[in-house]
Amino acid sequence: MRQSPEASPLIPSPAATALPPPPALPANAALFLDVDGCLLPFAPRPDAVDVPPALVARLTALQRALGGALALVSGRNLATLDALFAPGAFTAAGLHGVERRRAGDTGGTGVVPAALPKVRDAGLALIATHPGALLEDKGAAIALHWRMTPEPHKDATAAALRAFAEHALTQLPGYQLQPGDHVIELRPHHADKGSAILAFLEEPPFAGRVPVFAGDDLTDEPGFSAVNAHGGISVLVGDRAGSAARHRLPDTAAVHRWLGVPERTPETPA
Structure with a gap:
């Protein structure tokens, strides 16, 4: 490819x-x-x-x-x-x-790192301490959102989620950080x-x-x-x-x- x-x-x-x-x-x-x-x-x-x-x-x-x-x-x-x-x-x-699927076919992501479930669980624990934060489990990827965080706390929540993602990246070989609109994502980089x-x-x-x-x-x-x-x-x-x-x-x-x-x-x- x-x-x-x-x-x-x-x-x-x-x-x-x-x-x-x-x-x-x-x-x-x-x-x-x-x-x-x-x-x-x-x-x-x-x-x-x-x-x-x-x-x-x-x-x-x-x-x-x-x-x-x-x-x-x-x-x-x-x-x-x-x-x-x-x-x-x-x-x-x-x-x-x-993931990529041609018409009539199925597509997959391959094997995910063994540490990904632990990272997901740690992320869930983190967002529980930040009202309005959300973890989106995409299977082979994890997205951390702060769109719904109340405005006075939005910057602090964004900083905490980004710091968590940066640290989690060290546990996920072959992954990268993907920033987006009020979201930071951990996903495969291939x-x-x-x-x-x-x-x-x-x-x-x-x-x-x-x-x-x-x-x-x-x-x-x-x-x-x-x-x-x-x-x-x-x-x-x-x-x-x-x-x-x-x-x-x-x-x-x-x-x-x-x-x-x-x-x-x-x-x-x-």
Whole structure:
């Protein structure tokens, strides 16, 4: 598997707001979509996100129109993606590319370090002392969140969770720290979203198509670089500065409009 480029072919943009919106999806697109912060707004808890049926239906229609060349590329694991987007069935990369599943296949993470359960238990003990903190068990990865921590304590909680993760990393060979939006994650380092996208682009039905990737977080930067290197369309969601993305959409609602998801009305079921 080829590794994603270390740097974007373009100098990262100094201001996200200066980036133009993306063009309409090419008919021959290979479409890669981040989930949290891109397809779905952030929720107080990772298990509290709302996946509108209209979004699942539109992604299914796009998958069919693109000859199957659509994949979710997420920090969540494959099992969680399947549960969230049921009854849709999508090609996907989970855990930031550690898990990768081609259409009709299954994907796994391999053997996890023996110390991981002890690290998880120690993390659970730590968050119990920090109101609003949350440990997300992803199987082969552990994410420590502080989004729900009350504001007066947020900085202290973030510092404590980061320090814990840095110490835990010494017990987990082959792992790395993955910072994100109000989260620090311990995950295997042998893949990222860029390498997952590049691997998909070498296989049908993605090979030979124009790669398109939309994402919002630092974890999406390798994906932007991979798509840029292949002359594709990279789309930052939000207003984070310094991204390698060449296009921007302001929020998840704009992503839905770009993809053609019908807008929810008061009469539309949630």
